[in-house]
Amino acid sequence: MTLHERYADAMMKTLSPPLAVLVRGEGCYVWDENGTKYLDFLAGIAVNSLGHAHPDMxxxxxxxxxxxxxxxxxxxxxxxxxxxxxxxxxxxxxxxxxxxxxxxxxxxxxxxxxxxxxxxxxxxxxxxxxxxxxxxxxxxxxxxxxxxxxxxxxxxxxxxxxxxxxxxxxxxxxxxxxxxxxxxxxxxxxxxxxxxxxxxxxxxxxxxxxxxxxxxxxxxxxxxxxxxxxxxxxxxxxxxxxxxxxxxxxxxxxxxxxxxxxxxxxxxxxxxxxxxxxxxxxxxxxxxxxxxxxxxxDDLVGNAARRGEEIRELIVGMDSPLISEVRGRGLLLGIGLSEPVALKLAAAALVEGLIVNAANEFSIRIAPPLIVGDAELADFDERFRAALARVTSSGLVPATR
The missing domain is CATH 3.40.640.10 (Type I PLP-dependent aspartate aminotransferase-like (Major domain))
Incomplete structure (x- = not known):
């Protein structure tokens, strides 16, 4: 049996089937059982403040x-x-x-x-x-x-x-x-x-x-x-x-x-x-x-304030017809969508190696670790743009504003 099959056989059905089986993490990244690497911009739903395997922790x-x-x-x-x-x-x-x-x-x-x-x-x-x-x-x-x-x-x-x-x-x-x-x-x-x-x-x-x-x-x-x-x-x-x-x-x-x-x-x-x-x-x-x-x-509170503004600017700069607004503060941000496709967008992001969350059909929630830096922001920019392109090219939303 695969790990997914064993999960279905052993776990109570209070949650949806897992998106992946994760086996290790380092910093802002995690890896699944197949060795696929993901940029974690959910941090265990705002839990992993220091990312994964931080040496002090x-x-x-x-x-x-x-x-x-x-x-x-x-x-x-x-x-x-x-x-x-x-x-x-x-x-x-x-x-x-x-x-x-x-x-x-x-x-x-x-x-x-x-x-x-x-x-x-x-x-x-x-x-x-x-x-x-x-x-x-x-x-x-x-x-x-x-x-x-x-x-x-x-x-x-x-x-x-x-x-x-x-x-x-x-x-x-x-x-x-x-x-x-x-x-x-x-x-x-x-x-x-x-x-x-x-x-x-x-x-x-x-x-x-x-x-x-x-x-x-x-x-x-x-x-x-x-x-x-x-x-x-x-x-x-x-x-x-x-x-x-x-x-x-x-x-x-x-x-x-x-x-x-x-x-x-x-x-x-x-x-x-x-x-x-x-x-x-x-x-x-x-x-x-x-x-x-x-x-x-490490003044990660200040880092959250600075990086949050930078992520907001990145998202707005994507100029996608799918993005209607960006809400929240610091490193707890909600991306309001113009169409009810948040679940599809989160799934497309996962295919691109990016973990975000569809809070509802019109909202994507992002909450990266507080240690997030320049390299992770550049990686997010590339992967989320690719996810947006996947959903837009599917015909679910207009290609231009």
């Missing part, structure tokens, strides 16, 4: 796995404490901040959901607001927050009390009052096709949440760890949340998530109200410290 993982891998949450480890302190500093939570470790973005949002339920103000606060077309994860609490009805439908009833609203300042002003416990939002809707919030939205959300005693909880699972050209995307709006959820890029490939609380929000959780067996174990926290340390040392 490898060294940290090897050292820690050979020393102390797991100890349960009855004990602490130096790497766990160091990472919590680092996240407090990087997020801006400061001395009053606190960190809860878990294993994924969905788990971080589950913890944040429970945190929101604790902000009751004597029972007056019974509503949690989230945004239409948002995505916060696939576990039941995170799914309740997710603003995609088709994803929720097979699993109803999901946990109650969540109201999804349109992504407009007018809707915020209409719905946010003293009966609301928390507002959940993504600063960029990654799974929706990299959709930016309206101008001024986060600043107004912060004002209204402060006015009404509502927790502003920002999901930075996909946007955090420097991906948008700031450590966290809320920094672009000069606001601070009451809590932020992070995962993906902070681990660079190891499974880790965290909830970081700010100010008085740090006092809501009491002992025994939440926990995780694997959360914050020595292996993942040591590896995460190495990843975040390299991002700081």
């Amino acid at each position: 490898v060294a940290a993982a090897q050292q820690q796995i050979g020393t102390l891998a797991h100890i349960s949450n009855y004990f602490a480890s130096p790497s766990q404490i160091e990472l919590a302190e680092r996240l407090k500093r990087l997020t801006g939570a400061g001395d009053a901040g606190r960190v809860y470790f878990c294993n994924s973005g969905a788990e971080a949002n589950e913890a944040a959901f429970k945190l929101a339920r604790l902000n009751t103000a004597g029972g007056r606060r019974s509503r949690i607001l989230a945004l239409n077309d948002s995505f916060h994860g696939r576990t039941m609490g995170a799914l309740a927050l997710t603003g995609k009805p088709l994803m929720r439908a097979p699993f109803e009833p999901v946990p109650g009390g969540v109201q999804h609203i349109e992504t407009s300042i007018a809707a915020l002003e209409r719905e946010l009052d003293d009966t609301v416990a928390a507002l959940f939002l993504e600063p960029v809707k990654g799974e929706a096709g990299v959709i930016d919030l309206p101008e001024g939205y986060l600043r107004r959300a912060r004002e209204l949440c402060t006015q009404h005693g509502v927790l502003l909880i920002i999901d930075e699972v996909q946007t955090g760890a420097g991906r948008t050209g700031k450590w966290f995307a809320y920094e672009h709006s000069n606001v601070l949340p009451d809590a932020v959820t992070v995962a993906k890029g902070i681990g660079g490939g190891v499974p880790i998530g965290a909830l970081v609380t700010f100010g008085d929000t740090s006092d809501l959780f009491l002992r025994g109200q939440h926990g995780s067996t694997f959360g914050g174990n020595p292996f993942v926290t040591a590896t995460s410290n190495a990843v975040l340390g390299v991002i700081e040392r």
Whole structure:
């Protein structure tokens, strides 16, 4: 049997058949079982901040796995404490901040959901607001927050009390009052096709949440760890949340998530109200410290800002009738298409040795490693142009504007 056949025979059918079986990676490139080389401009869906097999990450993982891998949450480890302190500093939570470790973005949002339920103000606060077309994860609490009805439908009833609203300042002003416990939002809707919030939205959300005693909880699972050209995307709006959820890029490939609380929000959780067996174990926290340390040392946040603008210019410069707009910030970009051919374009890119993602039929998402440089950008330019030409020559779109 081939590896694809063995996959189909062994794996539960919750995912589509794999596009390829990958066996190794180095930097911004990966290779499949046949030796085909691909430029990875998805980075495990914004996970592989340092690309593949980065020597600092490898060294940290090897050292820690050979020393102390797991100890349960009855004990602490130096790497766990160091990472919590680092996240407090990087997020801006400061001395009053606190960190809860878990294993994924969905788990971080589950913890944040429970945190929101604790902000009751004597029972007056019974509503949690989230945004239409948002995505916060696939576990039941995170799914309740997710603003995609088709994803929720097979699993109803999901946990109650969540109201999804349109992504407009007018809707915020209409719905946010003293009966609301928390507002959940993504600063960029990654799974929706990299959709930016309206101008001024986060600043107004912060004002209204402060006015009404509502927790502003920002999901930075996909946007955090420097991906948008700031450590966290809320920094672009000069606001601070009451809590932020992070995962993906902070681990660079190891499974880790965290909830970081700010100010008085740090006092809501009491002992025994939440926990995780694997959360914050020595292996993942040591590896995460190495990843975040390299991002700081090598100014990869600045690199994300610079390279993102260069990639945007490359895409616009392709002057393709298929490309209608480029959205997002830094190294989380969405390419809006004029025709519903994103799946075909992503498939054509794969044939050209380029990994990108069709977030929906009208959107291509790209999220390369933060280490991306001149050579990779030139390679992307060549391969994506070739993919566009494949789709355009198929007759699916006009050949000229």
